[in-house]
Amino acid sequence: MQAILLVFIPTLTIVPVAIAASLAMRKISHAAIEGMTRQPEIAPQLFTAMLVAMALVEALVIYCLVIALMVAAKI
């Protein structure tokens, strides 16, 4: 039982969040790349804005990763 929990709880913590975050990142990069191709002259500003937005999404995944690691260490 312990071993099963050890495998499943961290996995089930991180996988749905990773899926959701990848969908969000798809939308961000889609919009940013579209903007860059339409207006190449503001591409650097768009790139930095995209990085910040990606970082904000990524933070949520990282929180879940930390929780998963804590759970994995506890069990």
Add this chain to the structure above:
Amino acid sequence: MSETMRHLMPYIVIFNFALVALVLVALAFVTTRRKPSEVPGTVQNIAEYVLEWFVQQARDMRPDGVSVIAPFLASLFLFILFSNLLSVLSFPVINVPPTSYYSGTLTLALIAILGITVISARFNGLAGAVKHLFWPNPLQLIAEVGHTLSLSLRLFGNIGGEFMVALLVAKAAPYGIPLIIHALGLIPAFIQPLVFTLLTTNFLAEAIHTEEKRPRKEKRQEVSPIEQPSSEPVR
């Protein structure tokens, strides 16, 4: 990671931070000993590009504080970048990036947040800096804690996660494949310092922002309705 290594981890982190700081100070001495030439070489070009980027950020934020803000941001960026890049070295103890340990990244985030408060105290006065913590709403103080946590956890998750994956892969397949993992790890090693500095820039801009009654630089051009291009459909 062996058990003794785990116990020694805090000392390794401190040693590697000190090593990175020493390398950066040495680099600064070596590169600034010579006068910059009129026609920049490769190294000077890269250095000027990086510095110009930070100066531009600082100038956008506060034109009179470039000499305070730009060095703060640039040193944070370079320190984190070099700490991350330690993982590509092939020496046994030195190749543990200090940013893959939570205490290390928490230190960096605390330095960033404290630096923001100090710089804001320098521009807006101590009262202004303290007022920013409670104004417009008293939850701003909790937001500062949140900023610290998010900055440190993001850096730790990216670099530490990559480091952990590299260790596990190296245990499973010792030859060849770790090379690919390390090459992929170079991407977050370059992106994360940039993200850290950008977010610090945003928080700093938020902190030193004051309601100035400065006149706008360019007036909006008033277009009289007669001169507007007609958008009537052609009949």
